[in-house]
Amino acid sequence: xxxxxxxxxxxxxxxxxxxxxxxxxxxxxxxxxxxxxxxxxxxxxxxxxxxxxxxxxxxxxxxxxxxxxxxxxxxxxxxxxxxxxxxxxxxxxxxxxxxxxxxxxxxxxxxxxxxxxxxxxxxxxxxxxxxxxxxxxxxxxxxxxxxxxxxxxxxxxxxxxxxxxxxxxxxxxxxxxxxxxxxxxxxxxxxxxxxxxxxxxxxxxxxxxxxxxxxxxxxxxxxxxxxxxxxxxxxxxxxxxxxxxxxxxxxxxxxxxxxxxxxxxxxxxxxxxxxxxxxxxxxxxxxxxxxxxxxxxxxxxxxxxxxxxxxxxxxxxxxxxxxxxxxxxxxxxxxxxxxxxxxxxxxxxxxxxxxx
Amino acid sequence: xxxxxxxxxxxxxxxxxxxxxxxxxxxxxxxxxxxxxxxxxxxxxxxxxxxxxxxxxxxxxxxxxxxxxxxxxxxxxxxxxxxxxxxxxxxxxxxxxxxxxxxxxxxxxxxxxxxxxxxxxxxxxxxxxxxxxxxxxxxxxxxxxxxxxxxxxxxxxxxxxxxxxxxxxxxxxxxxxxxxxxxxxxxxxxxxxxxxxxxxxxxxxxxxxxxxxxxxxxxxxxxxxxxxxxxxxxxxxxxxxxxxxxxxxxxxxxxxxxxxxxxxxxxxxxxxxxxxxxxxxxxxxxxxxxxxxxxxxxxxxxxxxxxxxxxxxxxxxxxxxxxxxxxxxxxxxxxxxxxxxxxxxxxxxxxxxxxx
Numbered sequence: 001x002x003x004x005x006x007x008x009x010x011x012x013x014x015x016x017x018x019x020x021x022x023x024x025x026x027x028x029x030x031x032x033x034x035x036x037x038x039x040x041x042x043x044x045x046x047x048x049x050x051x052x053x054x055x056x057x058x059x060x061x062x063x064x065x066x067x068x069x070x071x072x073x074x075x076x077x078x079x080x081x082x083x084x085x086x087x088x089x090x091x092x093x094x095x096x097x098x099x100x101x102x103x104x105x106x107x108x109x110x111x112x113x114x115x116x117x118x119x120x121x122x123x124x125x126x127x128x129x130x131x132x133x134x135x136x137x138x139x140x141x142x143x144x145x146x147x148x149x150x151x152x153x154x155x156x157x158x159x160x161x162x163x164x165x166x167x168x169x170x171x172x173x174x175x176x177x178x179x180x181x182x183x184x185x186x187x188x189x190x191x192x193x194x195x196x197x198x199x200x201x202x203x204x205x206x207x208x209x210x211x212x213x214x215x216x217x218x219x220x221x222x223x224x225x226x227x228x229x230x231x232x233x234x235x236x237x238x239x240x241x242x243x244x245x246x247x248x249x250x251x252x253x254x255x256x257x258x259x260x261x262x263x264x265x266x267x268x269x270x271x272x273x274x275x276x277x278x279x280x281x282x283x284x285x286x287x288x289x290x291x292x293x294x295x296x297x298x299x300x301x302x303x304x305x306x307x308x309x310x311x312x313x314x315x316x317x318x319x320x321x322x323x324x325x326x327x328x329x330x331x332x333x334x335x336x337x338x339x340x341x342x343x344x345x346x347x348x349x350x351x352x353x354x355x356x
Numbered sequence: 357x358x359x360x361x362x363x364x365x366x367x368x369x370x371x372x373x374x375x376x377x378x379x380x381x382x383x384x385x386x387x388x389x390x391x392x393x394x395x396x397x398x399x400x401x402x403x404x405x406x407x408x409x410x411x412x413x414x415x416x417x418x419x420x421x422x423x424x425x426x427x428x429x430x431x432x433x434x435x436x437x438x439x440x441x442x443x444x445x446x447x448x449x450x451x452x453x454x455x456x457x458x459x460x461x462x463x464x465x466x467x468x469x470x471x472x473x474x475x476x477x478x479x480x481x482x483x484x485x486x487x488x489x490x491x492x493x494x495x496x497x498x499x500x501x502x503x504x505x506x507x508x509x510x511x512x513x514x515x516x517x518x519x520x521x522x523x524x525x526x527x528x529x530x531x532x533x534x535x536x537x538x539x540x541x542x543x544x545x546x547x548x549x550x551x552x553x554x555x556x557x558x559x560x561x562x563x564x565x566x567x568x569x570x571x572x573x574x575x576x577x578x579x580x581x582x583x584x585x586x587x588x589x590x591x592x593x594x595x596x597x598x599x600x601x602x603x604x605x606x607x608x609x610x611x612x613x614x615x616x617x618x619x620x621x622x623x624x625x626x627x628x629x630x631x632x633x634x635x636x637x638x639x640x641x642x643x644x645x646x647x648x649x650x651x652x653x654x655x656x657x658x659x660x661x662x663x664x665x666x667x668x669x670x671x672x673x674x675x676x677x678x679x680x681x682x683x684x685x686x687x688x689x690x691x692x693x694x695x696x697x698x699x700x701x702x703x704x705x706x707x708x709x710x711x712x
Contacts, residue, residue, distance in 0.1 A: 012406075013406075030398065030401050051364075219401070219405075220402070244578065247432075332548070
């Protein structure tokens with residue numbers, strides 16, 4: 001298992017309903033603003049999508065508040081854009097631990113890989129923190145063509161300090177390096193200023209990647225997008241893509257959910273409350289050695305006395321799926337990542353942890 | 357315009373409803389067997405799809421009657437599989453005129469390209485025919501790693517004579533060459549024995565590509581698949597793919613429409629009647645010089661006194677979109693391709709042609 005979210009192997013395909021704490025999806029579920037408009041997708045199915053996806057790009061422009069539709073490149077999930085952005089680099093710096101696909105993609109394209117490890121610190125008396133090593137990143141950029149960085153980072157939920165990052169941005173802009181910022185989870189921070197979209201028009205070195213997957217709770221719809229004011233980069237990525245890579249349902253979803261203010265509001269209310277609740281409770285579980293600070297809807301923890309394999313098994317016996325984090329580069333078998341869900345699920349989950 | 361089916365630029369985005377004779381989609385529309393089960397797709401949306409797509413592959417195995425799910429590789433439309441199959445070849449033979457993406461993909465991957473041109477003959481007194489040049493193909497295979505061949509071929513609708521093709525199959529099997537057979541339209545011939553699926557277990561050189569797009573009238577759903585008993589080839593293609601490349605709606609569609617016997621039956625009844633009707637009528641249009649024999653739901657024609665640009669314009673004025681076929685390698689500005697639709701549309705279309 002290299003990803004979270006496999007509720008099939010031990011669940012659905014055996015007829016068992018699992019509570020999925022392994023993948024990080026908004027528990028508010030599919031926005032009604034999509035479901036209420038699904039008929040227009042059904043009506044569009046018999047046609048090829050607009051090969052230029054003009055309406056989709058217009059919606060993205062409105063949502064992200066950038067000045068041109070030409071900044072966008074669309075993907076069958078963020079996975080496609082991550083893969084193609086990485087394919088542009090011969091030598092890449094990957095900030096780790098992070099989403100395992102970065103490394104898989106880089107190897108697939110034969111990139112030479114450098115790593116910059118997060119550094120650990122105490123955030124306060126009870127909370128640990130993994131943060132970016134800005135100096136190390138700046139040093140290592142000399143030896144690569146670009147960097148990919150999770151923001152918020154997965155599996156720990158850290159976000160970039162923009163002041164600290166300024167030197168990196170400037171260096172990359174002046175030296176023709178590419179910065180791939182994976183913002184798949186950014187909306188969960190609740191602060192739009194956290195995003196690097198506000199920098200994208202100024203810095204051509206930036207490409208930001210986002211998706212409907214996490215915040216809008218639609219991993220099954222397969223829609224992601226890249227944003228860059230670097231026309232050449234956008235064109236090179238497009239040249240590697242196949243036509244009609246976005247399905248008719250994703251087209252309709254984009255045009256509706258991004259302007260669903262009620263859904264966005266409710267999500268931010270939920271995460272604000274539940275993040276605090278979960279972190280507070282997790283600190284009290286006896287086999288959890290460290291809880292890491294997070295800005296989003298998942299929490300990285302280090303265990304003691306029980307490793308992630310055993311904990312996975314114990315949770316699975318109780319019909320809960322968790323994410324063993326031992327296959328993240330730099331982490332070991334004492335790391336696990338938990339989703340944050342609605343209160344009822346969280347209580348059930350915490351009770352299960354307490355019972356182990 | 358390099359593809360058919362752009363009803364957006366001159367139609368939808370200007371608020372004009374066009375009758376689309378440029379793309380070749382089953383006019384019976386989306387199968388109810390999909391629509392009736394759409395709720396299960398909606399329920400699945402909040403989860404990542406099964407990364408192995410086990411149920412989807414089972415349905416494909418049942419439909420195609422091959423012996424193993426392992427023969428399948430799934431794509432976000434046939435376009436993805438065509439692209440990745442071509443990427444396996446350093447030197448490729450393309451049978452032309454054919455789907456323009458073959459050449460675009462081959463160039464993208466830096467393949468050295470050889471061409472084998474269809475040869476023209478009179479089929480009978482009133483019908484022309486473009487057919488494969490089997491001898492030329494066999495000769496040229498020496499200089500390449502593999503071949504891609506449309507079957508039925510687009511834009512003319514020819515199918516392969518299996519007896520004539522036998523030597524080619526044997527040669528490729530014995531010399532490590534790959535044969536990519538694009539069967540996107542094969543079900544329209546009405547004869548399952550036309551397909552090369554029956555040869556796929558015997559010949560490891562074969563990879564067959566299909567989709568839900570044309571026959572099941574769902575270009576918007578984005579689902580295609582490759583079938584090969586060549587495990588190494590299947591694995592190499594999979595290694596180039598991104599995870600979760602099939603969306604939740606396509607998953608549900610595959611599991612339902614492929615066993616929709618009523619839809620399949622009705623489609624075959626329709627095409628049998630309408631193909632004859634359209635061909636018969638097209639022969640009588642004064643500016644149509646040649647009508648080409650077809651086995652499927654589109655007809656290639658050569659015009660006289662009016663070129664495809666002018667004909668396109670005249671049709672567009674009357675709210676009908678046609679496919680200019682001048683950008684197919686080997687064809688010129690006197691070629692057009694027409695879809696075959698339901699009787700009512702066909703009559704309207706033929707009346708428009710007669711009025712020009």
